[in-house]
Amino acid sequence: MKALGWLRLPLALCFAFLYLPIAVLVVMSFNGGRSAFSMGGVSLRWYAELAGDSELLRSVVNSLLVATGATVIAVVLGTTLAVGLSRYTRSAALDAYAMAPAIMPDLVLAIGLLAFYSLVAMTLGLMSVMLAHAVFGMAFVVAVVRARMAQVDPSLEEASRDLGAGALTTFVRITLPSIAPAVVAGALLTFTLSLDEFVIAFFTNGPTTPTLPISIYSMVRFGVTPEINALATVLLLISFTVVIAAARTTRPTEVLDD
Amino acid sequence: MTSSSMLRSGRGASERSARTERASLLGPGLLYVTAFMAVPVLLVLSYVVFQRGRFGGIVYEFTLDNFSRALAETYRVVLVDSVIIAGAATLLALVIGYPVAYAIAQLPDRWRTIALVLVVIPFWTNFLVRTYAWIVLLSSEGVVNRSLISLGVIDDPLTMLYTRGAVVVGLLYAYLPLMILPLYASITRLDPELREAATNLGASRLRTFRDITWPLTLPGAITGCIFVFVPSLGNFVIPELLGGGKTVMIGNVVRDQFLKARDWPFGATLALFLIVVLVLLFALQSVLSRRYSTGGPR
Numbered sequence: 269m270k271a272l273g274w275l276r277l278p279l280a281l282c283f284a285f286l287y288l289p290i291a292v293l294v295v296m297s298f299n300g301g302r303s304a305f306s307m308g309g310v311s312l313r314w315y316a317e318l319a320g321d322s323e324l325l326r327s328v329v330n331s332l333l334v335a336t337g338a339t340v341i342a343v344v345l346g347t348t349l350a351v352g353l354s355r356y357t358r359s360a361a362l363d364a365y366a367m368a369p370a371i372m373p374d375l376v377l378a379i380g381l382l383a384f385y386s387l388v389a390m391t392l393g394l395m396s397v398m399l400a401h402a403v404f405g406m407a408f409v410v411a412v413v414r415a416r417m418a419q420v421d422p423s424l425e426e427a428s429r430d431l432g433a434g435a436l437t438t439f440v441r442i443t444l445p446s447i448a449p450a451v452v453a454g455a456l457l458t459f460t461l462s463l464d465e466f467v468i469a470f471f472t473n474g475p476t477t478p479t480l481p482i483s484i485y486s487m488v489r490f491g492v493t494p495e496i497n498a499l500a501t502v503l504l505l506i507s508f509t510v511v512i513a514a515a516r517t518t519r520p521t522e523v524l525d526d
Numbered sequence: 527m528t529s530s531s532m533l534r535s536g537r538g539a540s541e542r543s544a545r546t547e548r549a550s551l552l553g554p555g556l557l558y559v560t561a562f563m564a565v566p567v568l569l570v571l572s573y574v575v576f577q578r579g580r581f582g583g584i585v586y587e588f589t590l591d592n593f594s595r596a597l598a599e600t601y602r603v604v605l606v607d608s609v610i611i612a613g614a615a616t617l618l619a620l621v622i623g624y625p626v627a628y629a630i631a632q633l634p635d636r637w638r639t640i641a642l643v644l645v646v647i648p649f650w651t652n653f654l655v656r657t658y659a660w661i662v663l664l665s666s667e668g669v670v671n672r673s674l675i676s677l678g679v680i681d682d683p684l685t686m687l688y689t690r691g692a693v694v695v696g697l698l699y700a701y702l703p704l705m706i707l708p709l710y711a712s713i714t715r716l717d718p719e720l721r722e723a724a725t726n727l728g729a730s731r732l733r734t735f736r737d738i739t740w741p742l743t744l745p746g747a748i749t750g751c752i753f754v755f756v757p758s759l760g761n762f763v764i765p766e767l768l769g770g771g772k773t774v775m776i777g778n779v780v781r782d783q784f785l786k787a788r789d790w791p792f793g794a795t796l797a798l799f800l801i802v803v804l805v806l807l808f809a810l811q812s813v814l815s816r817r818y819s820t821g822g823p824r
Contacts, residue, residue: 275629279641282626282702286648289659289699292669296662305667341558349555356548366555369563373800375760375777379784379793380566387569403562406555435547464652466763471784484654488767492661500655507651515643 290504297497305492314498321495327483334394334469334479335462338401342458345402346409347451351443353410354417355425363414370407377404378471385472393474400468405458412457416450456514460507571801573794582788592795601779605799608775611690611765612758615697619705619754620747622698627709642710649703657767660696661687664768688770696764697754704753712746713739745815752807760800776800 272279297315301308318324349366353359369377381400390396420443428438444451466481473482487496574592577585595601630641648656663669664686671683686692716739724734762777769775776796783793 272629272632275625275632278622278625279629282622283644285622285699286645286702289656289663290648290651292662293655293659303667305662305665305669305672345555345558348551352548352551352555356552362552362556365564366559369559371756371804372563372567373756373760373804375762375780376567376570376797376800377563379780379790379797380568380570381562382784383570383573383790383794384562384566399562403559406558410555435543460650464650466653481652481654484652484658485763488654488658488661492658492665496655496658497662500652500658503652503655508647511643511647511650515639515646 293497293500294504296494297501299494299497302494314494315502317495318498318502324480324483324487324499327478327480330394330477331463331480334398334401335459337394337398338405338462339455339458341399341402342405342409343451343455346406346454346458347413347444347447349406350410350413350417351439351447354414355422366410367407369404370411372404374465374467378468381468382471391474392472393477396472396474397469397477397479400472401458401462401465404465404468405454405462408457408461409451409454412454413447413450416447420446453514456510460510567801570790570794571798573791574798576791578789578791582790584790589791592792595792596795596799601796604774604776604779605796607773608759608777611693611773611775612697612755612761614694615701615758616705616751616755618694618698619702620751623702623705623709623750624747627706627713630706630710631713642707645703645706648699653700654763656700657696657764660692660699660768664692664695687768688772690769690773692768693765693773693775696768697758697761700761700764701754701757704757705750708746708749708753709743710746712743712749716742741818744818745811748811748814752811756800756804756807759803760797 296305296307298310298312299307300311300313353363353366377400381396385392385396424446425438425442428442429435433441464481465479466485469479469482470485473479478486484496484499487493487499573584575588575590577587577589577591579585596605626645630638630645633641661668665671666683666685666687668687670686671680674680675683720738720742721734724738725731729737759775760777760780762775762781765773765775765778776799780793780796783789783796787793
């Protein structure tokens with residue numbers, strides 16, 4: 269800590285910048301008054317309001333369904349693809365292709381998918397959002413699992429094959445256990461990214477199937493109510509728990525390391 | 527199974543089964559990316575040379591009108607404005623993010639992890655909620671104005687919300703972690719002996735930074751800039767919520783062309799700008815990282 273010197277100041281200012289807005293929302297969520305901007309006594313009334321908001325709860329269920337489906341698709345396809353890329357090809361172009369959805373601007377992917385769904389006359393709803401979320405989730409699963417595969421000794425797989433195990437047996441008993449932490453990290457990543465994803469869902473959801481971010485968007489657009497503060501606090505609590513749980517299994521920069 | 531073990535086993539069917547394995551592992555995933563990314567993106571980009579139907583939809587007749595429209599005064603202003611706003615957010619993120627990433631890299635191991643997690647947590651909280659927090663802070667009856675008034679610093683509330691500044695701050699807040707993480711990664715990769723050598727040879731701290739640290743961490747800085755600039759450029763939520771409709775960025779126009787005006791060819795043409803910028807930035811990055819990749823340990 270002593271080595272930091274004057275660098276302590278930017279560090280402290282940066283954390284103040286990152287956490288002040290969040291802290292304000294949390295404090296405001298216990299507001300007893302009607303204003304979202306100032307405190308009028310302390311109460312849990314906005315949490316009660318939140319719990320009784322059936323439309324919002326329905327969008328939470330929608331989001332959970334979408335995220336679960338997208339995660340299953342992304343993990344199955346992403347894991348097999350990452351293993352295939354590591355063991356069966358040296359093509360940098362295929363690698364880039366598999367991970368491209370992660371860097372594609374979300375707006376471009378969103379309008380592309382809208383155009384595509386309209387061309388194939390697919391009904392917009394939870395399914396169209398889920399299929400869309402799976403494609404970028406898969407790119408993140410590939411990135412994480414691919415990094416892990418680089419550390420797995422291929423001679424283990426060869427030994428298993430030479431001892432007579434089939435391709436599937438080798439995959440399930442040798443490859444999968446050695447990449448399991450990465451698969452779990454990829455799944456967590458896909459699930460949380462999907463829950464939070466707004467732009468693609470905004471373009472590809474159906475008229476009666478809002479996901480949670482879409483509901484939040486309309487709440488925020490139609491005026492500021494203290495209910496959002498309570499919702500924000502609940503979401504913050506969930507993210508804190510997930511991030512801290514994930515940090516215990518993987519390094520936070522793993523995905524960005526090249 | 528690798529090719530070497532295949533040669534050793536020498537079974538007749540092994541080559542065919544290896545090909546089947548390869549196809550069954552690579553096939554489904556690559557098909558999925560093709561169906562749900564490549565085809566959609568190419569499809570929408572093909573619209574740039576077609577016309578809008580009378581009631582929306584696409585008329586497949588070749589035209590270059592979309593381009594001349596996109597470059598006309600109204601939209602040129604929007605394009606330039608978007609680049610300026612996203613550029614300002616990126617530059618601020620770099621100026622703030624660099625010393626922060628540097629400081630985190632100097633922390634003892636235990637504190638490093640905690641600091642990184644603290645940087646990442648806001649990024650994992652809902653993007654709309656994070657943007658909304660700035661409405662609560664910056665509004666004329668907001669927390670900042672109320673505090674300043676009750677402290678007697680100002681008499682009348684300052685206009686902070688619904689300005690370009692608010693949009694820049696919102697973008698900065700949304701994407702700052704994406705600047706800090708790649709910077710941190712490239713700073714920790716630096717060989718400390720290079721800096722020691724420079725100091726031993728009599729270089730000042732400023733000189734060491736300018737000639738050693740900065741060039742070697744430039745690839746990380748470029749990655750960070752791309753990670754902040756690209757999503758900022760196409761963002762339509764932050765300009766809408768914090769810019770109050772007065773600050774219009776490309777993302778807003780694309781959104782409106784697709785969902786309100788239903789002029790998909792024109793919307794696609796403006797979106798093409800986002801792709802072109804992305805490609806140019808990645809090309810720049812690969813040139814620069816090749817030039818600077820020879821210095822540090824890896």
